[in-house]
Amino acid sequence: MYGLKIAEIDGELCLHLDRTLNPDMNLYDVLELWHKQSMRLANGMITKQDYDEWRYNYPASQAKLEQAARDKRRKERSANIDE
Numbered sequence: 001m002y003g004l005k006i007a008e009i010d011g012e013l014c015l016h017l018d019r020t021l022n023p024d025m026n027l028y029d030v031l032e033l034w035h036k037q038s039m040r041l042a043n044g045m046i047t048k049q050d051y052d053e054w055r056y057n058y059p060a061s062q063a064k065l066e067q068a069a070r071d072k073r074r075k076e077r078s079a080n081i082d083e
Contacts, residue, residue, distance in 0.1 A: 003017050003018045003019060003020075003021040003027075003028070004016070004017060004018075005017075005018050017031065030058075033058075033062060034055075034058075037051060037054050037055070038051070
């Protein structure tokens with residue numbers, strides 16, 4: 001159902017998403033973003049406070065991050081043009 005399958009990994013039960021069953025599934029995208037943020041926290045790229053802020057305010061927090069990334073790229077392109 002919804003592309004979810006139950007599996008066992010290292011003796012632990014888990015659910016995983018099979019995108020082939022529903023390639024347009026938005027849930028996969030949401031979980032992928034969550035995983036990326038949790039990896040950023042684990043790698044010290046963001047603080048626990050940043051991570052919690054993102055989780056508690058999703059999806060607005062994700063939109064804010066994406067806008068900041070777009071603004072940064074525009075600024076970099078503008079600086080390259082001015083050189």
